[in-house]
Structures are given as C-alpha cells and as structure tokens.
Amino acid sequence: MALCWMLRLIVALAYLTQRSASTTGASPAHSGEVCSTWGNFHYKTFDGDFFQLPSSCNYILASLCEDPSDLNIQLRRVVQNSQPTITALFMKLEGVAIQISDESITIDNEKVNLPFSAYGLHIEKTESHLKITGKLGVVLTWKKDDSVSVELAAKHRNKTCGLCGDFNGVKIFDEFIENDERLEVADYGSKWKKDGPTESCEEVDLRPKDECQNATDICRRWLTLPAFSSCQSLVPVQQYVDACEKDVCQCNSSREVCMCDTLAEFSRQCGHAGGKPQEWRTPDFCST
Numbered sequence: 001m002a003l004c005w006m007l008r009l010i011v012a013l014a015y016l017t018q019r020s021a022s023t024t025g026a027s028p029a030h031s032g033e034v035c036s037t038w039g040n041f042h043y044k045t046f047d048g049d050f051f052q053l054p055s056s057c058n059y060i061l062a063s064l065c066e067d068p069s070d071l072n073i074q075l076r077r078v079v080q081n082s083q084p085t086i087t088a089l090f091m092k093l094e095g096v097a098i099q100i101s102d103e104s105i106t107i108d109n110e111k112v113n114l115p116f117s118a119y120g121l122h123i124e125k126t127e128s129h130l131k132i133t134g135k136l137g138v139v140l141t142w143k144k145d146d147s148v149s150v151e152l153a154a155k156h157r158n159k160t161c162g163l164c165g166d167f168n169g170v171k172i173f174d175e176f177i178e179n180d181e182r183l184e185v186a187d188y189g190s191k192w193k194k195d196g197p198t199e200s201c202e203e204v205d206l207r208p209k210d211e212c213q214n215a216t217d218i219c220r221r222w223l224t225l226p227a228f229s230s231c232q233s234l235v236p237v238q239q240y241v242d243a244c245e246k247d248v249c250q251c252n253s254s255r256e257v258c259m260c261d262t263l264a265e266f267s268r269q270c271g272h273a274g275g276k277p278q279e280w281r282t283p284d285f286c287s288t
Helices: 002-022 185-190 215-223 226-231 237-249 255-272
Strands: 034-038 042-044 050-052 058-064 071-080 083-093 096-101 105-107 116-118 121-125 129-134 138-143 147-152
Touching: 034 058, 034 255, 042 237, 042 255, 050 185, 050 237, 058 147, 071 138, 083 138, 083 147, 096 121, 096 129, 105 116, 147 255, 215 237, 215 255, 226 255, 237 255
Parallel strands: none
Antiparallel strands: 034 042, 034 147, 042 050, 058 071, 071 083, 083 096, 096 105, 116 121, 121 129, 129 138, 138 147
C-alpha cells in the first residue's frame, strides 16, 4: 500500500513538473509527447528514458494498449554494411494498414503515390524525410534510414504500450519496473518483439562502454558547441553525451563518423523543443 501511494505521489509530482516546464519556455515535447530512435540502436521514450537495444528484430514502437487497431507502429532494423539501418515501418491508424519501405508505401496493400491525403491521413516526402500525420493525434517522421520519431497528442497519456513506453510522465515507472523489480533492457525489449514464425531476429554484440577511454570529453565538447547554445536548457545534454560515448566506444570506423547520428538527433530534438541550433556540420565533419 505504501508503495502504491508513493508511486501516485511520483506521478503527481512529474505532472506538476511538466506544467512548470511548459510555462517557463521548455517544450512540453521534452517532458513527453515525443519518442525517438536513431543511429546505433538508441531509443528515447515519451517520458525521457534513454536506452540502447541492439537487435534486428521487428518491434512495436508505440501502440494504444486497449485498442492497437487504432494506433500501432512497428519498426524493423537490420545491419547493413556494419551500420544499423531502419528498413521498414508498419503502421495501423484507425484500422488503416500502412506499410513503408525505401521502395514503396502501401495502404491496405495498395501502392500509393505521394503526397497522399485520405482516411484522415496526410503523407508527404522530401529529400530528407517522410512524414505521416494522422487525425488521431499522431505524427511520425522517418529521417532517411537513421531515425524515426513519433509525436502523440496529450490525450494519449498513460495509454500507450511498446518501446516508447507508457507516456505517464514518469521515467523508469512502469517501463523498467515490473513486480517491484528493475527490468533489464533486453527483457523490456522482449515484451515488444513482433517477429513472425518464419522470421528470425539477430541480437548484435556491442563493445561495453567501460572498455573505451576518453570518449566523454570529445562528446561533451561537440554537444556544447556554440552552435548548440540554445539547446542546453531544452534537451537533456548528459543523456546525449552518454549515447555519444556508446557510439564512439562501439565504433568500427573513425570516431567523428560514429558521432554524427547522435549529434544530428540532438540537433533535431533541440529544434523540436523550440531551440535554434546553428549549422554544426562542416565539409569534413558529418557532411550530408
């Protein structure tokens, strides 16, 4: 009983913290509402947990727990040329099935041309990304093959399942706590695997971060560049430093190349939170 009341108190305090953030300039999106995955198997939940799930399985990224036919977003990564690559997405929005790959987009098994607007959906594509907006209150953005973000309306709080978490405004609880025990990331991921009976998924071995040295300084230096000065109070810099460290430590090429995905994600989320990141890429560093 005491634990139950304590958890209720935590939820209430988290809600008040979000309300305070929304009145002091911080974007509500970074107190929730945006989940993302990028680069080297990194994930950020709606509630701001960061974790790394190195697997090529098909996973439920986000769904409505009570009625997944209204909202169900699934994602598949594979390793191509030694790089984790997002190759396909599946969405079900209010009963409409959307299959997305590099080659095509189908809706209820019919190939469609873009831009597309029907069934309460709008789908558009630019050189850099594909964006799907649904009247249910969902926006999905797929940035080439390296990142996906999902933004949900506040009405879906505390109603979601999947790797993006429960959207209750509280880190860790309930995503990584089950029966009062802390879940390992692999166990959390296993709850949301959706591979079919004829499919196989492959776990990817990553070098432990503690085998790497001198990654913290280089990551912090890049993430606190003057180009990111407007970002420092809007997004959790330390968690991106931690993600960058893992990229550098697990890198199979130059450190600078391996840092690019997390720096790009940091810049995107900063912009989404209301910051104004400046140009940080150069012809010799993370050029597009």
